[in-house]
Amino acid sequence: MPEVVEREASGSEAPSLATSSTYTPDALGDAADTVDQETGLPGGLVMVHSDIFAAPANSVLIHACNCQGSWGAGIALTMKRFYPRAYVVYRNHCDSNAADSAALLGTALLIPPQPGDRNSHWITCLFTSQYYGRRVDAPDRILEHTASSFEHFLKLLGDTERGGDADLGTAGEVHTCKINSGRFGVPWERTGRVLEDALERDGEGRVVFAHEFEEETGAGGGFKARPGGGRGGGGLEKGQQILRF
Numbered sequence: 001m002p003e004v005v006e007r008e009a010s011g012s013e014a015p016s017l018a019t020s021s022t023y024t025p026d027a028l029g030d031a032a033d034t035v036d037q038e039t040g041l042p043g044g045l046v047m048v049h050s051d052i053f054a055a056p057a058n059s060v061l062i063h064a065c066n067c068q069g070s071w072g073a074g075i076a077l078t079m080k081r082f083y084p085r086a087y088v089v090y091r092n093h094c095d096s097n098a099a100d101s102a103a104l105l106g107t108a109l110l111i112p113p114q115p116g117d118r119n120s121h122w123i124t125c126l127f128t129s130q131y132y133g134r135r136v137d138a139p140d141r142i143l144e145h146t147a148s149s150f151e152h153f154l155k156l157l158g159d160t161e162r163g164g165d166a167d168l169g170t171a172g173e174v175h176t177c178k179i180n181s182g183r184f185g186v187p188w189e190r191t192g193r194v195l196e197d198a199l200e201r202d203g204e205g206r207v208v209f210a211h212e213f214e215e216e217t218g219a220g221g222g223f224k225a226r227p228g229g230g231r232g233g234g235g236l237e238k239g240q241q242i243l244r245f
């Protein structure tokens with residue numbers, strides 16, 4: 001099973017971007033059935049209307065990947081542009097499993113911030129389809145791999161928090177795009193339910209911000225998160241909502 005990849009020798013920190021908006025417990029009312037002890041936020045999937053690349057520095061950004069070493073289109077192509085070093089880690093990981101790329105299905109790769117990549121973000125690859133394009137896996141298989149790769153991600157993330165590698169530090173907020181919902185052709189509601197179930201089972205009150213993104217604003221970075229970012233801002237920001245699948 002792939003583990004956390006060691007960070008290369010430390011380099012200059014990438015410039016920090018606008019922070020994403022977050023919630024204050026009182027704004028959530030009775031929607032908060034499980035509460036994250038550290039943030040006081042309800043565990044589970046929380047939809048936000050903002051650009052995932054505007055997430056706070058040190059956040060984890062999750063996207064769905066094929067097992068062929070290709071970030072050739074969609075949000076993956078933006079990832080490749082913003083996190084070229086992380087892409088190399090992902091591609092090397094696929095190359096080392098090229099003899100049996102199916103072995104990566106249902107696993108996750110957690111890549112710590114790479115020097116020179118953008119905003120000290122951690123990048124998480126969930127291997128949900130072996131191939132892409134016309135050979136993409138069937139939706140049910142993708143959902144099956146989504147469940148196990150997300151569970152693996154939660155374990156890897158927990159290991160970094162418990163293991164506390166001094167060099168790596170621990171990751172901050174967890175953010176995901178609506179994985180599988182574009183080129184992988186799986187309705188977001190189906191994937192959202194899988195992620196929500198895993199968080200209820202093994203999330204330990206963890207919050208994952210899921211980004212609703214207006215494509216017309218163009219690929220990441222061009223759409224600014226709503227003002228009021230940073231913890232302890234007002235109540236729910238306009239357009240933010242708690243979703244229960």
Ligand SMILES: Nc1ncnc2c1ncn2[C@@H]1O[C@H](COP(=O)(O)OP(=O)(O)OC[C@H]2O[C@H](OP(=O)(O)O)[C@H](O)[C@@H]2O)[C@@H](O)[C@H]1O
Nearest residue numbers: 052064072073074075076132177180181182183184213220
């Ligand atoms: N800045 C932003 N902030 C927040 N959300 C953003 C965003 N920009 C786009 N989104 C949304 O992010 C979702 C994912 O949609 P995507 O079609 O990209 O990914 P997917 O998970 O369906 O499929 C994966 C395969 O696609 C790729 O390309 P290749 O296979 O290489 O050709 C990979 O490599 C895989 O293989 C859609 O809701 C977009 O609105």
